[in-house]
Amino acid sequence: MRGQSAIMGVLLALAVGGVVELGPRLEERVVAYQQREETVWLPSAATLKRWSFGFEGLLADLYWLRAVQYYGRRAFRPGARFEQLDALLELVTTLDPHFLAAYRFGAIFLALPPPQGAGRPDRALALLDRGIAANPEEWRLLLDKGFVLLWDVRDYAKAAEVFLQVSRHPRAPTWTWDLAAAVYARAGRREIARRIWRDRLEHGESEQVRE
Known part of the structure; x- marks a missing residue:
């Protein structure tokens, strides 16, 4: 009985070790699968604005929610990619050039290093520059640009x-x-x-x- 118990203990330890070792790999595969499933076709910003029929603000809100969800499902997950985040933010800010939250939080999403964010401070700066050009009176956008240069670009x-x-x-x-x-x-x-x-x-x- 003792011999059988010892064998069962060894097998159990090996099984647990295998699960622990495979856990990160399985998570990466799940993340990759989810990202493939969530990849969607996005219209160009100019086309969407042209066919918005005066509902640019409403569409901007909808695509902003989509951008936040897109980011939230990937942030802090090893191996996650943010390939469509920049395009989503461009859609939002083209539809509503005065959508300050999209510029400010979008820049954070883009600038944060992986896995917290996209690791693209260059795109964050480009987004903020568009916001500054469209909203020259908003000093906070300029402040955000300074912080991206300070913390992310160094x-x-x-x-x-x-x-x-x-x-x-x-x-x-x-x-x-x-x-x-x-x-x-x-x-x-x-x-x-x-x-x-x-x-x-x-x-x-x-x-x-x-x-």
């Missing part, structure tokens, strides 16, 4: 330039000046950082700082 000099642009916006909070100065210092351009801080001390929200 281009501190360009990020600092963008943050300085943000700080000069009439509706931007004053802390954006300090943010610009701090990132300039991180980029090794300490003289510009000192000038920004000195200007803040002497003139408050003055816009006299120039490179």
Whole structure:
């Protein structure tokens, strides 16, 4: 009996080990299958806008929900791909160029590294640039661009330039000046950082700082 129990124990351990080892592989196959099943044909943004019959806003909302669902089903899953995310976001923002949430959250979805996101900060920047062009009064889009450059691209000099642009916006909070100065210092351009801080001390929200 003891011999049989020992054999059963060994077999059980091997079975459990096999399940543990195969688990990640099975999950990857399930994810790949789900992605194949969810791949859908998307019309071009221009075509959809032309045939929207005045319901651009409603269609933008529907495709935004689709984009969020598309992202949510893939985020944090090893091996997941986000091949249609960029196209979905382009549809949304073409239908409604003032859909700020689509620009801001869409840029996060695109910029986050895998498996959290698509790992495409270049596409995130392109999306934000379109948003900035369509909504020049929205300083938050410019701020988001700066953070993508800072956190995802690691281009501190360009990020600092963008943050300085943000700080000069009439509706931007004053802390954006300090943010610009701090990132300039991180980029090794300490003289510009000192000038920004000195200007803040002497003139408050003055816009006299120039490179």
